[in-house]
Amino acid sequence: MSFPPIQPVRFLSPSFLPDTPGGPSARLKAVDRWRPGEDAAVNEPVFPASRGDQVVVRLRDLRLVPTPLLLALIGCAVPLLVLGMASRSWLDAAMGLLLLGLAVVCLCAGIATLRGLRLHCAPPPSCFTGDTAMLDLAVTNPSGRPRRDVAIALADASALRAEGGVDLAPHATALVLLPMLAVGKGLRPLPALRLETRHPLGLVRVRATWTPRADWRILIRPRPF
Numbered sequence: 424m425s426f427p428p429i430q431p432v433r434f435l436s437p438s439f440l441p442d443t444p445g446g447p448s449a450r451l452k453a454v455d456r457w458r459p460g461e462d463a464a465v466n467e468p469v470f471p472a473s474r475g476d477q478v479v480v481r482l483r484d485l486r487l488v489p490t491p492l493l494l495a496l497i498g499c500a501v502p503l504l505v506l507g508m509a510s511r512s513w514l515d516a517a518m519g520l521l522l523l524g525l526a527v528v529c530l531c532a533g534i535a536t537l538r539g540l541r542l543h544c545a546p547p548p549s550c551f552t553g554d555t556a557m558l559d560l561a562v563t564n565p566s567g568r569p570r571r572d573v574a575i576a577l578a579d580a581s582a583l584r585a586e587g588g589v590d591l592a593p594h595a596t597a598l599v600l601l602p603m604l605a606v607g608k609g610l611r612p613l614p615a616l617r618l619e620t621r622h623p624l625g626l627v628r629v630r631a632t633w634t635p636r637a638d639w640r641i642l643i644r645p646r647p648f
Contacts, residue, residue, distance in 0.1 A: 476635040477543040480618065485537060487530070488628040496522055496626065526626055533629035536570050536620045540591075544635040546613060550605050551644040558601040560616065564591035572622040575599050578615035578632050610638040 500522035507516025541563040547556035564570050570591040589597045603614060615634040621627070 476637045478633055480537050480540045480631050482538055484631045485534060486630045490626060490628060493526060493626040496526055529624050529626040532623050533620055533627050536622045537618055537629055537631050539566055541565055542633060546637045546639040549640040549642055551642050552605055552608060554605045556603050556605055558603055560599045561596055563596040567593045569593055572620050574619045576617050577601055578617040605641045608641050608643050611641055613637050
């Protein structure tokens with residue numbers, strides 16, 4: 424008894440099926456375009472509003488603002504250095520170099536405090552016009568050394584100001600809540616955030632400004648009947 428030969432099974436490509444809306448061709452083409460991991464938001468250039476935004480503070484993001492204490496220190500160090508070199512007084516020259524070295528060490532310590540911090544911002548829930556919303560900001564220290572005296576505030580001077588310093592232990596994360604006043608209606612971009620430190624001696628203020636790429640929804644308050 425003989426059996427007929429088994430024909431190989433051929434899978435139809437979406438191009439061989441008729442293009443009808445909602446038909447098998449459209450469904451197969453949608454499956455054919457899908458790849459595992461395409462819906463992950465880790466490497467998206469624009470983060471959806473529901474997922475927030477994150478950034479790593481880099482060296483080029485930092486701004487240095489001298490304080491009056493630093494200007495006074497330089498005003499004392501430079502004359503001492505010049506006087507010591509002119510009169511060959513090594514004690515005066517050493518004092519001038521010591522003060523200048525102290526200023527450089529404080530500058531490097533302030534830069535190292537903010538550089539490398541990881542910020543993650545989650546948009547607040549929808550609120551009505553005139554309400555105060557809380558912005559959740561997670562600050563992570565990925566290094567093995569502590570970060571001290573990091574002040575966080577809203578960069579907009581017209582918004583509510585809530586500044587508070589945080590100390591970050593090695594490999595620790597701190598959650599900071601910043602109040603914002605809801606003005607207008609519809610989707611509004613989140614305000615810019617400012618990080619600042621004067622660590623360790625307050626000679627230099629090191630700043631970093633970041634604007635999250637996320638929106639928060641402001642609703643019009645309904646009027647009572």
